[in-house]
Amino acid sequence: MKSRNSIALRATLVAGCALAPLAAHAQDATRIDPIDVESEQASAQIANTPITGIRVDRKILDRKQATTSDTGAILSSLPGVSAATGGGFSSMPSVRGLSEQRLTVLVDGFAIDAACPNDMNPPLSYTDPQSIASIAVLTGVAPVSSGGDYIGGVIAVESTPPQFASSGETLITGNASAYYRSNGDGFGGAVKLTVAGSNLSATYTGSYSQSDQYDGGGDDGMVRSTEYAKTDHALALAWQHATGLLQVKGGIQYAPYEGFPNQYMDMVDNKSWFLNASYKGYYDWGDIDLKAAYRDTDHEMNFLEDKLPGSMPMNTEVHSFDASAKVTIPASPHDTVRLGAEYHHQWLDDYWPPVAGNLMMGPNTFVNVNGATRDRIAGYGEWERHWSDRLSSIVGVRFDSVTMDTGDVQPYGTGMMQMADVQAAAAFNAADRHRSDGNWSGSALLVYDLSRDAALELGYAHKVRSPNIYERYSWGRGSMASRMIGWYGDGNGYVGNLDLKPERADTFSVALALGGEAQGWNLRIAPYYTRVDDYIDAVPTGVAFTDMMGQPSGFVQLQFANQDAEFYGVDLSGAVQIAKGSGNDGTQLTASLSWIEANNLSDGGAVYRQMPLDVKAGVAHRSGALELSADVEWVAEKGRVDATRGEPVTDAYALANIGVAYTLSGVRVSFDVTNLFDKGYALPLGGMSLGDYKATGVLQTVPGRGRSFNVGLSTKF
Amino acid sequence: MAFADTRTGWSLPGLAAAIAVHGALLVAAVTAFAVAGQGERHHRSREVVAIFEAAERPVPPPPPPEGRKAGRVVPPVRPVPRSSDAQPPVVVSDLSPGRAASTPLPLLPAAPAARAIQPEAPHSAPPPPPQPVTAKADPLAAYAAQLRAAIMRWKPRGLRKEGEVTVAFTLTPTGQLNATRLAQSSGDVQLDRMALRMVRQAAPFAAPPKDADSLDFTIAVRFH
Numbered sequence: 048m049k050s051r052n053s054i055a056l057r058a059t060l061v062a063g064c065a066l067a068p069l070a071a072h073a074q075d076a077t078r079i080d081p082i083d084v085e086s087e088q089a090s091a092q093i094a095n096t097p098i099t100g101i102r103v104d105r106k107i108l109d110r111k112q113a114t115t116s117d118t119g120a121i122l123s124s125l126p127g128v129s130a131a132t133g134g135g136f137s138s139m140p141s142v143r144g145l146s147e148q149r150l151t152v153l154v155d156g157f158a159i160d161a162a163c164p165n166d167m168n169p170p171l172s173y174t175d176p177q178s179i180a181s182i183a184v185l186t187g188v189a190p191v192s193s194g195g196d197y198i199g200g201v202i203a204v205e206s207t208p209p210q211f212a213s214s215g216e217t218l219i220t221g222n223a224s225a226y227y228r229s230n231g232d233g234f235g236g237a238v239k240l241t242v243a244g245s246n247l248s249a250t251y252t253g254s255y256s257q258s259d260q261y262d263g264g265g266d267d268g269m270v271r272s273t274e275y276a277k278t279d280h281a282l283a284l285a286w287q288h289a290t291g292l293l294q295v296k297g298g299i300q301y302a303p304y305e306g307f308p309n310q311y312m313d314m315v316d317n318k319s320w321f322l323n324a325s326y327k328g329y330y331d332w333g334d335i336d337l338k339a340a341y342r343d344t345d346h347e348m349n350f351l352e353d354k355l356p357g358s359m360p361m362n363t364e365v366h367s368f369d370a371s372a373k374v375t376i377p378a379s380p381h382d383t384v385r386l387g388a389e390y391h392h393q394w395l396d397d398y399w400p401p402v403a404g405n406l407m408m409g410p411n412t413f414v415n416v417n418g419a420t421r422d423r424i425a426g427y428g429e430w431e432r433h434w435s436d437r438l439s440s441i442v443g444v445r446f447d448s449v450t451m452d453t454g455d456v457q458p459y460g461t462g463m464m465q466m467a468d469v470q471a472a473a474a475f476n477a478a479d480r481h482r483s484d485g486n487w488s489g490s491a492l493l494v495y496d497l498s499r500d501a502a503l504e505l506g507y508a509h510k511v512r513s514p515n516i517y518e519r520y521s522w523g524r525g526s527m528a529s530r531m532i533g534w535y536g537d538g539n540g541y542v543g544n545l546d547l548k549p550e551r552a553d554t555f556s557v558a559l560a561l562g563g564e565a566q567g568w569n570l571r572i573a574p575y576y577t578r579v580d581d582y583i584d585a586v587p588t589g590v591a592f593t594d595m596m597g598q599p600s601g602f603v604q605l606q607f608a609n610q611d612a613e614f615y616g617v618d619l620s621g622a623v624q625i626a627k628g629s630g631n632d633g634t635q636l637t638a639s640l641s642w643i644e645a646n647n648l649s650d651g652g653a654v655y656r657q658m659p660l661d662v663k664a665g666v667a668h669r670s671g672a673l674e675l676s677a678d679v680e681w682v683a684e685k686g687r688v689d690a691t692r693g694e695p696v697t698d699a700y701a702l703a704n705i706g707v708a709y710t711l712s713g714v715r716v717s718f719d720v721t722n723l724f725d726k727g728y729a730l731p732l733g734g735m736s737l738g739d740y741k742a743t744g745v746l747q748t749v750p751g752r753g754r755s756f757n758v759g760l761s762t763k764f
Numbered sequence: 765m766a767f768a769d770t771r772t773g774w775s776l777p778g779l780a781a782a783i784a785v786h787g788a789l790l791v792a793a794v795t796a797f798a799v800a801g802q803g804e805r806h807h808r809s810r811e812v813v814a815i816f817e818a819a820e821r822p823v824p825p826p827p828p829p830e831g832r833k834a835g836r837v838v839p840p841v842r843p844v845p846r847s848s849d850a851q852p853p854v855v856v857s858d859l860s861p862g863r864a865a866s867t868p869l870p871l872l873p874a875a876p877a878a879r880a881i882q883p884e885a886p887h888s889a890p891p892p893p894p895q896p897v898t899a900k901a902d903p904l905a906a907y908a909a910q911l912r913a914a915i916m917r918w919k920p921r922g923l924r925k926e927g928e929v930t931v932a933f934t935l936t937p938t939g940q941l942n943a944t945r946l947a948q949s950s951g952d953v954q955l956d957r958m959a960l961r962m963v964r965q966a967a968p969f970a971a972p973p974k975d976a977d978s979l980d981f982t983i984a985v986r987f988h
Contacts, residue, residue: 075977075978075980076932076978076980076981076982077904077908077978077980077981077982078908078981078982078983079908079909079911079912079915079981079982079983080908080909080912080983081928081983081984081985081986082912082915082916082919082962082983082984082985082986083986083988084919084920084923084958084985084986084987084988085988086921086922086923086924086987086988087988091921091922092921092922092924093921093922094922095922095924211951211952213951245951287952287953288953289953290953290957291953291957292953292954327954329953329954329957329958329961330957330961331960331961331964331965377918377920377961377965380917380918380965433921439921
C-alpha cells in the first residue's frame with residue numbers, strides 16, 4: 048500500500064504542516080487576514096438547486112433506518128416525492144409525478160440500468176438506508192450536467208466521502224447498526240469500517256436485511272408476497288495525492304428472494320456486481336472529473352411460496368458500461384464553464400426457459416429480448432454565472448445520441464395456444480429494429496437572494512428521454528407473455544412498440560424560500576408545470592384477459608404508445624423552532640403538503656399512479672441524549688384514476704408514528720411505532736394485490752403496512 | 765423532515781473528518797509555532813503582523829484539546845453559530861468586485877478586515893504576536909488588504925465542505941507571483957487546491973510598496 052509516492056507525499060505533508068509556522072515566521076511572511084468562503088447563500092449553491100433540492104442526511108437516516116429497508120420509501124417523506132410500491136426494498140420513487148427511467152437515479156455518481164421486465168431491481172434497490180451517507184433529491188429543474196436521457200428529477204445517493212487520517216496516524220473509524228421490526232419479523236444490520244492513512248483510505252460496507260410478509264392494518268391480515276432478503280457488500284479505496292483524488296469501488300449484492308405483491312412474478316435471485324473508478328483532479332485551470340464503471344446483473348424471477356403452485360423461470364442478464372468526463376473551468380471570478388462527455392452502454396438478454404411438461408411454456412425457450420443494446424453518447428456545455436453576491440444563473444445545452452438494436456426472438460413453441468406469440472415473433476423478426484434518436488436538451492436556472500430571509504429559484508428545462516429496451520422491444524402478444532411485461536403493478540399486459548418516439552418534456556419550476564435557521568422558521572413554496580409531448584403511456588390492443596374459468600378477469604392488454612401529458616402541482620414545506628436549547632437541543636415543528644394533478648391530454652383522463660393530496664406534520668424534540676418524535680400523515684382519497692388501466696380508487700387515510708431514541712455511551716437505541724393505531728388502508732400507489740389474488744381469488748388493492756414496533760441500535764467508533 | 769437541511773446539506777461524516785483533521789493540524793501547527801516562536805517572536809515583522817491582530821483579540825484562546833486521540837474522527841462541533849449576523853465576506857467583497865487585480869486599490873483601512881474575523885476567534889491558529897499600537901498607516905498592511913480583496917474575488921462557490929487551508933506565497937517587486945505553496949493543508953485535497961488556485965488566479969497583483977521589507981505572504985482560507 049505504501050507506494051513511494053505516498054510516502055514522499057506524506058513526508059511532504061508532515062514537513063509542510065510542521066514547518067509552515069516556522070518557515071512563515073522565519074521568512075517574515077506577512078499574514079493576510081483569513082478569507083471565509085461561505086456556501087450558505089442560495090445563489091452560491093445554484094448548481095445544487097438550493098430551494099427545490101432536498102438533502103436527506105445521516106441524521107434523518109438514523110431516524111428512519113430502523114423502520115424501513117426501502118430507500119425509495121424513505122424519500123416519500125419529502126415534499127414532491129412519492130413511492131410506488133414494489134418489493135420490500137424496491138419501491139420506485141416518483142418525483143413530481145414522473146417515475147422509473149424518467150428520473151435520473153445515481154448511486155455514488157453512477158446510473159444503474161433496469162434489468163427486469165417488471166423493474167424489480169431499480170437503482171435504489173442496491174442501496175441500504177443503513178449504509179447511505181446522504182441522498183440529494185433535485186425535484187425541480189436540474190442543470191444539464193446532472194445527466195441526460197431523463198425528463199424528471201434527480202436522485203443521488205452518496206456513500207460517506209473517503210476519510211483520511213491526519214499525517215502519520217492511522218485512522219480507524221466506522222459504524223454499526225442493527226434493527227428489528229415486529230411486523231413481518233424483519234431484522235438486519237450493517238457495518239462500515241474505514242482504515243486510512245493520510246492519503247490512502249479503505250472502507251468496507253456491508254449490510255443484511257430480511258423480512259417475512261407484513262400484516263396490513265386493521266383487519267387486512269397478512270399481505271402475501273411481501274417477504275424479502277438481501278445482502279450488500281462493497282469495498283472502496285481512495286488515494287488522495289497532491290492534485291486529486293482517485294477512488295475505486297467494487298461490490299456485490301445478492302438478493303435470494305423478494306416478493307412482489309403487485310406482480311404475477313417474484314424475484315427469486317438477483318446477483319449484481321460492479322466495479323467503478325473515478326478521478327477528481329483539481330488544477331489551476333480548473334477541475335476534471337473522470338468516471339468509469341462496469342456492472343453485471345443476473346436476475347431471476349419465478350414464484351415464491353404465496354404464488355405457488357407453478358413454475359415459470361424468467362431470466363434477465365444485463366451488462367452495463369459507463370464512462371464520462373467533465374471539465375469545470377473557472378473562466379473569471381464570476382463565470383464557470385462546464386463541459387462534459389458521456390458514454391453509456393447497456394446490453395440486455397431476457398429469456399424464459401421452458402417448463403417441462405407444460406404445453407404452454409415449452410418446448411423451447413421463450414426469447415423475450417435477444418441481446419438488445421442501448422448505447423448513449425452525450426456531450427454538454429453549461430455556463431454558470433454569479434452576476435452579484437445575490438444573483439446567479441446557469442444555462443446549458445446537451446445532446447444525447449441513443450442507438451438501440453436487438454436480435455431475433457422466439458416464442459415457447461408453435462402450438463395452437465401459442466399462436467398469438469408465434470405471429471408476433473414473426474412480425475418482430477421481420478421488422479427493422481435498429482433505432483437511433485438524437486435528443487437535444489437544455490436548461491436554465493436563476494437563483495436570486497431577495498434578502499437575508501428570502502430567496503427565489505426559477506427554472507426552465509427542455510429534456511428528452513428515449514424509450515427503454517422493454518418499451519421498444521417487448522413483443523409477446525399472448526396473454527401470459529404480455530402480462531409478464533410492465534412495472535405498473537396493475538395486472539395488465541403490455542406490448543412494446545418499435546415505433547415509439549422519445550418523450551420531450553418542458554418544465555417550468557418556481558420556488559420561494561422564506562426564513563432560515565437564524566430566524567427559527569422556514570417556509571418553501573414550489574409550484575411547477577411540466578408538459579410532456581410523446582409521453583410514453585399505453586393504449587388498449589383490444590384484447591381482454593379471462594381467468595381460469597373463462598370469465599373476464601378485468602385485466603386488459605395494452606401497448607406502449609406516445610401520448611401527450613401534463614403535470615402540475617405545488618410543494619409546500621415549512622418548519623418552526625418552538626424551543627431552542629444549547630447545541631442541538633430544541634423542539635421543532637415541521638409540516639409539508641404535496642399536491643399534484645396529471646392529465647393525459649390525448650385521452651382526457653388522469654395519468655396513472657399519481658399521489659393524491661398528501662399532508663404531513665411532525666414534531667421532533669431533542670434534549671441531550673434523548674430524542675422524541677411524532678408524525679402524522681393524511682392522504683386524500685385517490686379519485687383521479689386512469690381508466691385505461693382500470694386503476695382502482697383508494698380511500699383517504701391518516702397514519703401516526705411515534706419514536707423515542709436515547710444515546711448512551713455512544714450507542715443510540717431507538718424505539719419506534721409506525722402506524723400507531725394499526726389503521727387499515729389501501730396504498731394509493733400500491734396497485735393490485737396479485738399475490739393475494741392468486742391465493743384467494745379476491746382482487747383488492749395492496750394494503751398498507753399495519754402497526755409495527757421497531758427497535759434500532761447504532762453506534763459509531 | 766429535511767426542511768432545515770435543504771440549504772446547507774452538510775455531510776456529517778465529511779464535516780467531522782475535515783474538522784478533526786484540520787483541528788489536529790491546527791494543534792500541531794500551534795504547538796510548533798509556540799515552541800519555535802519563543803526565541804524570535806519579537807523580531808522584525810512585528811509591526812506588520814500587529815495591524816491585523818491588534819484589534820482582533822487580546823488573549824489567544826487555547827486550541828481545542830480534543831480531536832487528537834489517535835486521529836479519530838470526532839462528531840462535528842460547531843464552535844460558532846453559522847447564522848452570525850455580521851457577514852464579513854460580503855462587506856469586503858463589495859469593495860472588490862469590478863476592480864481589475866492590477867488596479868491599485870485605495871488604501872483600505874485595516875479595521876474592517878480585522879473586525880471580520882472577530883467572531884471566529886477560536887478558529888484561528890496562530891497565537892497573537894506582540895501588539896504594538898503604531899500600526900496605522902503601514903503601506904504593507906494596506907497592500908495586504910488589497911491582496912486579500914483580489915484573492916477573495918476568486919472564491920469558489922457551492923462547495924459545501926468545511927476546512928481551513930493556509931497558502932504561503934512570494935511576490936516579485938512588480939507584483940507577479942513568484943512561488944506558492946501549501947503552508948497548512950486542510951486534509952482535503954479539493955480544499956487545498958481551491959485555496960492555491962484562488963491565489964494563483966488572482967495574480968498578477970498590483971506592485972507592492974517599494975519599501976516593503978518582505979514580499980512573503982500567508983493567507984488562510986476557511987471553507988464553511
